[in-house]
Amino acid sequence: MANRTEALEQPAAAGARAASLWGDAWRRLIRNRLAVVGGVIVLGLFILLFFGPLIAPYPYQEQHLVELVANGNRPIGPFQGEFLLGTDDLGRDLFSRLLDGAQISMTVALVVQAVVLLIGLPIGAAAAWYGGRVDSYLMRFTDVMYAFPDLLFIILLSVTFRDTAIGGALNGVLLVFIAIGIVSWVGMARLVRGQLLSLKETEFVEAARAIGVSDFRIITRHLLPNALGPMIVAVTLGIPGAILAEATLAYLGIGAQAPRASWGKLVADGQQYLRAEPHLVIFPALVIALALLSFTFLGDGLRDALDPKLKGKQ
Amino acid sequence: MTVSDDRGQAGSPTVTELPNAVHIETEEGRLLAERLADDSRHARRLLEVRNLSTHFFTRDGVVHAVDDVSFDLDYGETLGLVGESGCGKTVTALSVTRLVANPPGRIVSGEIIFDGIDILKLSAEEMRLLRGRKIGFIFQDPMTSLNPTLPIGFQIAESARLHLGLSRRAADDRAVELLSKVGIPRSRERMGDYPHQFSGGMRQRVMIAIALACDPMLLLADEPTTALDVTIQAQILDLIRSLSEEFGTAVILITHDLGIAAGMCNRINVMYAGRIVETGKVDDIFEQPKMPYAWGLLDSLPRLDEVKGSRLRTIEGLPPDLINPGPECRFSPRCKYAHDRCRVEEPDLSARDGEGHLARCFGTEPGGWIQ
Numbered sequence: 001m002a003n004r005t006e007a008l009e010q011p012a013a014a015g016a017r018a019a020s021l022w023g024d025a026w027r028r029l030i031r032n033r034l035a036v037v038g039g040v041i042v043l044g045l046f047i048l049l050f051f052g053p054l055i056a057p058y059p060y061q062e063q064h065l066v067e068l069v070a071n072g073n074r075p076i077g078p079f080q081g082e083f084l085l086g087t088d089d090l091g092r093d094l095f096s097r098l099l100d101g102a103q104i105s106m107t108v109a110l111v112v113q114a115v116v117l118l119i120g121l122p123i124g125a126a127a128a129w130y131g132g133r134v135d136s137y138l139m140r141f142t143d144v145m146y147a148f149p150d151l152l153f154i155i156l157l158s159v160t161f162r163d164t165a166i167g168g169a170l171n172g173v174l175l176v177f178i179a180i181g182i183v184s185w186v187g188m189a190r191l192v193r194g195q196l197l198s199l200k201e202t203e204f205v206e207a208a209r210a211i212g213v214s215d216f217r218i219i220t221r222h223l224l225p226n227a228l229g230p231m232i233v234a235v236t237l238g239i240p241g242a243i244l245a246e247a248t249l250a251y252l253g254i255g256a257q258a259p260r261a262s263w264g265k266l267v268a269d270g271q272q273y274l275r276a277e278p279h280l281v282i283f284p285a286l287v288i289a290l291a292l293l294s295f296t297f298l299g300d301g302l303r304d305a306l307d308p309k310l311k312g313k314q
Numbered sequence: 315m316t317v318s319d320d321r322g323q324a325g326s327p328t329v330t331e332l333p334n335a336v337h338i339e340t341e342e343g344r345l346l347a348e349r350l351a352d353d354s355r356h357a358r359r360l361l362e363v364r365n366l367s368t369h370f371f372t373r374d375g376v377v378h379a380v381d382d383v384s385f386d387l388d389y390g391e392t393l394g395l396v397g398e399s400g401c402g403k404t405v406t407a408l409s410v411t412r413l414v415a416n417p418p419g420r421i422v423s424g425e426i427i428f429d430g431i432d433i434l435k436l437s438a439e440e441m442r443l444l445r446g447r448k449i450g451f452i453f454q455d456p457m458t459s460l461n462p463t464l465p466i467g468f469q470i471a472e473s474a475r476l477h478l479g480l481s482r483r484a485a486d487d488r489a490v491e492l493l494s495k496v497g498i499p500r501s502r503e504r505m506g507d508y509p510h511q512f513s514g515g516m517r518q519r520v521m522i523a524i525a526l527a528c529d530p531m532l533l534l535a536d537e538p539t540t541a542l543d544v545t546i547q548a549q550i551l552d553l554i555r556s557l558s559e560e561f562g563t564a565v566i567l568i569t570h571d572l573g574i575a576a577g578m579c580n581r582i583n584v585m586y587a588g589r590i591v592e593t594g595k596v597d598d599i600f601e602q603p604k605m606p607y608a609w610g611l612l613d614s615l616p617r618l619d620e621v622k623g624s625r626l627r628t629i630e631g632l633p634p635d636l637i638n639p640g641p642e643c644r645f646s647p648r649c650k651y652a653h654d655r656c657r658v659e660e661p662d663l664s665a666r667d668g669e670g671h672l673a674r675c676f677g678t679e680p681g682g683w684i685q
Binding site: 203210212214225226228 | 413443453455458463464527
């Protein structure tokens with residue numbers, strides 16, 4: 001009997017504690033199956049970011065020449081022998097290389113979104129809060145950035161700064177990340193501006209002013225938490241774009257340099273064997289697709305979960 | 315005058331450590347900082363508003379929302395600002411805290427002397443020291459005036475942390491104490507709750523706790539009960555009255571409900587079309603009002619001894635457009651007693667029977683045609 005009453009009381013207590021906005025959102029999110037699947041894969045990818053090299057059966061750059069020669073100097077196919085996904089034309093284990101690529105792609109996801117937030121957030125917030133001329137100047141600048149052809153800008157930036165310190169950092173990848181971030185912040189700036197524009201007219205902002213809260217603190221402590229939902233969604237949905245941009249650039253030969261390889265580079269490298277050894281293209285392409293889908297599903301799920309209009313429903 | 319005396323002191327103690335981290339820039343700001351450091355010194359009156367005009371610069375023209383308004387408020391006194399919608403009550407209160415949205419609004423002239431400090435001369439940053447610390451504000455709608463993403467404990471403690479320099483824990487203790495003071499049971503447990511977990515009346519109690527967090531000298535309550543149902547109204551008003559007595563806080567109560575004003579206030583300012591049209595002690599206003607507009611307001615109160623089925627009385631017509639008001643008495647188009655003189659010339663506030671009882675009406679002046 002005692003056990004039963006305990007069991008009855010506990011969920012009620014837990015429910016009361018989790019009744020916050022985030023608790024609500026969390027409950028809606030875990031009810032969305034696609035989002036959960038996406039979330040689990042995303043979580044797995046982030047684990048690979050840190051532990052990928054530990055899981056990898058071989059170092060990504062190690063050439064297994066003996067096996068390669070035994071195979072008649074041709075890439076070893078998948079699911080045969082000791083290489084799970086086969087090797088490339090130089091005898092390097094494809095699975096290990098994909099894990100290394102995961103590290104690059106996940107770093108893209110983080111660094112690019114960090115750059116996007118770092119630039120987009122202050123610009124959007126300043127434009128919304130100060131309004132008037134500040135708003136006009138910042139938003140016209142944003143429009144100009146938006147109108148600039150992305151790929152051209154990234155390539156120009158990469159080529160121009162190739163020989164500088166940033167250009168060399170992280171095997172040449174950091175520059176690419178920053179370049180992608182610089183062309184991607186526009187959406188975030190507009191989103192933050194739009195959110196804050198409607199929020200700054202609310203009465204709780206006036207109430208915060210009435211107790212003498214500073215502008216900076218009103219923006220950071222009172223407004224941004226209210227805009228956090230859409231921002232989280234934008235960041236999550238922005239990540240596939242960044243991964244894709246990195247893959248595109250790698251395909252064009254910009255970014256991670258050999259022997260490292262991002263997923264896009266793997267596709268580019270494998271392309272020449274497309275007919276004879278399609279696994280060299282198929283597996284990297286599959287991994288890219290899976291990562292993009294996962295982030296998109298998670299982002300969609302978050303959007304639904306964090307939508308204030310759905311509060312209390314579902 | 316107290317103000318010039320204080321300022322004249324050479325080498326007066328400069329306050330360097332202010333919890334709000336505000337850089338003192340102006341003379342008035344220095345005076346304010348001294349006042350904040352030493353609570354014992356006071357001016358003659360808590361608040362003196364002199365010839366305040368607040369205009370809104372809109373596309374259609376300049377709206378004279380508050381036009382040449384003057385009034386005083388003593389320490390611990392409760393003053394009612396009464397009038398119908400759009401008569402400038404709220405803008406008057408917002409002007410006192412310099413919270414009028416700019417653009418389009420701007421205080422174009424006048425003086426607001428709060429505790430001996432001319433607040434219109436303070437820099438924006440210095441003004442922040444005053445808001446919340448010495449002036450508390452209760453807004454009309456508790457449903458929208460609390461931040462939905464912050465726990466109420468945080469919102470109450472914020473003011474104490476900003477102004478009193480309390481640590482997080484000390485500010486939380488203060489917030490718990492305030493919550494129980496405003497009548498929220500299990501106050502410590504409810505600190506972490508969010509606004510949506512409270513009812514409207516409870517939220518207004520939280521708003522009151524926020525406004526009183528730093529023990530202000532003046533509490534501005536802008537229609538604090540309009541958004542609440544009648545039974546809760548009485549509780550909230552009782553709470554404001556008892557707490558203002560306990561804290562010794564002066565209150566400016568903005569309301570369109572004369573019943574509330576009668577029960578709460580020492581004095582009443584009746585406002586019409588951006589001007590004060592009658593002012594006096596609450597008894598004088600209710601027993602011998604001297605302005606046809608005040609009669610209309612009193613008349614339009616529903617009464618218990620009313621014949622069942624009879625119509626509610628109203629004041630005919632609408633308040634005038636506040637863009638380019640003419641030279642006439644602003645109530646004259648709606649006034650049954652208006653003479654030709656009222657339509658060409660606006661009367662000044664002049665003395666009537668009763669201490670501090672002033673009215674703006676030719677008809678009720680000594681020798682006027684209304685008796």
